[in-house]
Amino acid sequence: MHLNYTVGYIIPIVLDALKDTELSGDWWDIQPGVVRLCGDTVEERTKNMDKTTRRWREAQRFEILSGWRDEIYTVYAPKGSPFFYMERSAHPLFGVLAYGSHMTVYVPATPTTPLRIWVPRRAAGKATYPGMLDNTVAGGMGNGAGPWECIIKEAGEEASLEESLVRAKAKPVGFVSYFYVRHKEAGGEAGLLQPEIEYCYDMAVEAPDSGGPTLKPCDGEVAVHILMDIDEVVANLKNGKFKPNCSAVLLDFFIRHGIITAENEPDYLEIYTRLHRRLEFPTR
Amino acid sequence: MHLNYTVGYIIPIVLDALKDTELSGDWWDIQPGVVRLCGDTVEERTKNMDKTTRRWREAQRFEILSGWRDEIYTVYAPKGSPFFYMERSAHPLFGVLAYGSHMTVYVPATPTTPLRIWVPRRAAGKATYPGMLDNTVAGGMGNGAGPWECIIKEAGEEASLEESLVRAKAKPVGFVSYFYVRHKEAGGEAGLLQPEIEYCYDMAVEAPDSGGPTLKPCDGEVAVHILMDIDEVVANLKNGKFKPNCSAVLLDFFIRHGIITAENEPDYLEIYTRLHRRLEFPTR
Structure with a gap:
């Protein structure tokens, strides 16, 4: 065959x-x-x-x-049927397509305060990207979970967000797709190829002083959650403080929310199309 | 040279x-x-x-x-400098990249009403796609205008929307990019190639009975504006009642608003990446 x-x-x-x-x-x-x-x-x-x-x-x-x-990742044949299953940590060795779910939890701008985003700092002891900034909630889609169930589970584990709140307020908003070449900071051999599709979710919440949730680590993977003004998020992006694929999710958020526009970013067309790369592999 | x-x-x-x-x-x-x-x-x-x-x-x-x-369209050389200018109606003869701005004006869902979209029906006498349904506001970017100025101008001409309202409430949310092969309904020769980038804007408004605007044609290009429930929009999409590129803009809206999701659409990945095609031509 x-x-x-x-x-x-x-x-x-x-x-x-x-x-x-x-x-x-x-x-x-x-x-x-x-x-x-x-x-x-x-x-x-x-x-x-x-x-x-x-x-x-x-x-x-x-x-x-x-x-x-x-943890088991699925590699797909055409038409979305499984081709084989494999251990998650090994998938970059074979450059096979991985899937994850990322959520941006944010406090919308008001007339007196700018938009703010809940940003976690990864635990210093994590094997991959220790101490770097991350998307509010993010996780790889293993063991057969779909993107929505993945984000619900991770929202509880990583940010102590109530399942009922997430089910009511999280909104699927598309995905980013890209080909990542692993840095040393990813852990393990540099240069391994990692094509990924990250399903994106937005969740607007009230500020803590208006009755909104205060995000707290739950499973030890996150050190602390910080509610950052948009300017601080941008400064940290420019300084390379975010885990690289989280930068992609934030750029997509900024474009969908009219923060990065055709008028203020000369590479607008290039950035947005590259965030939605059509990968050449069969997909789920 | x-x-x-x-x-x-x-x-x-x-x-x-x-x-x-x-x-x-x-x-x-x-x-x-x-x-x-x-x-x-x-x-x-x-x-x-x-x-x-x-x-x-x-x-x-x-x-x-x-x-x-x-009306003059610009064709670009690499790095965004103009390569030459040409008459708008002739651009599909040369398959050069065209630009436009499209805005979806919508009334958000409430606990008792579904999301509704303001949908114009094109005038029966229009040379292209007469009588078909359209995006709320849409226009080609000619004569040197940028996408934001284009949408402000068209919002006044096509939907009688006040400039101050549009400047305050319209939100840039990315773009769709695709390669359109012209149908007979487009007017003129079928089969001509038309790669396009359509900058997308969302504008949430109140319902007319809550003090929101009632959209009205202004320049004769639109016959009537209808405030359609989401189910009615979907039925019209399925029946091919929308101008084709307007369907692309609506699909992008549905994905960004969590109406089409990975869970309810088997071709989710395919649809969204194809809506953001990386075109092989120099761009503005």
Whole structure:
């Protein structure tokens, strides 16, 4: 059975590991320019991927696998059917498309106060991007959850937001899609390829002194939540203080909310189309 | 001076006209696979384009030129500098990128009423898409206007909206970009290529019975404005009653407002990325 579609891209350090049959078994068919994961069924492919990544982890071949999460990501075939499942921490090794949900919780501008955004600072001990600023609520879509259920769950875990409040006030507003090349700060090997689709949600709340929620960390992944004026958010973006994909979500928010406009940003067209890249892989 | 970038695509009926030097002078350099507008300066290229399109109009070579508007569109070189200027009605003959501004004026949902949108029906006598439904306010960006000034002007002309109200309440929310292949209903030759960027604006207003504006035609291009429930808008979209590019603007509105979601639309990813196509031409 030959499958003629591409679900990800690998870089040379990964190809070298795949060529080493001591490490990667006979679960891969390596041809010039293309590598095929063997297996005629979803189950076989999933098993072959699992054996490969577990063996790499045991051999400490890739630093990125030290962040093993026991969380399952789905890789899709055309028409949205699953092609195989794999461990979340390994997906950048194969450059396969990942999905997540990001929510911007904000206090709208009033005649006397500018728009403010609830911005969390990531815990200093986090394996990826420790201490950096983040979107209010954000999480990868693993273990079969859809984007809406993902954001509800993460809103409770990361920001102590009541499920009933989130279900009533969170609004789906599209997504950003892009091809991320991993920095060192992402943890693990730099240069790995990570195409992503992040579903975006907006949630307008009252200010705490007007009866709105005060966001608090819940699960230890966030150090603190800060209610930042828009100017402070922009300054932190310019200084590279935000986790990179969170910057993409904020730029999309700024464009949808008329903060970045065609009149004040010369690269308006370029920025917005690049935030909505059409990825060349099958999707969910 | 050789310029190595593409600003548009032509189809064979246009190439035939360009090859006819009786019609098109010596203002075009025709090579296999590529046609170059002669002229070393913006002024020369503009003059050569103008002579060509005026001669075609006199010879009644293309039906689309019967809609001659004496309105100037700008075609851009890289980095946003003008490459040449041309008559608006002729731009689909050359498949060059056009720009416009579209605004959705809506009455937000309340606990007892669904979201409603002000929808104009185009005048029966209009040369393009007579009688079809349209975005609340929409217009092509000609004669050097930017997107914001364009929408302010059109809001007055098409919907009798006060300039002060529009300046206070209209919100820039991004744009849609796509490659339109002209239907017969567009007027003129079918099959002409029309890549477009439409800057989008949202404007929330009160219902007329709560003191909000009642939209009225002003310049004769619109027959009537109807305040439609969202279900009625969707039914009209499904029945093809909207001008095609207005459907694109409404789909973007529905996604940004959480009406179309990842959970209720299987083609969510495909629709939204295609609404933000990265066009291969230099832009403003």
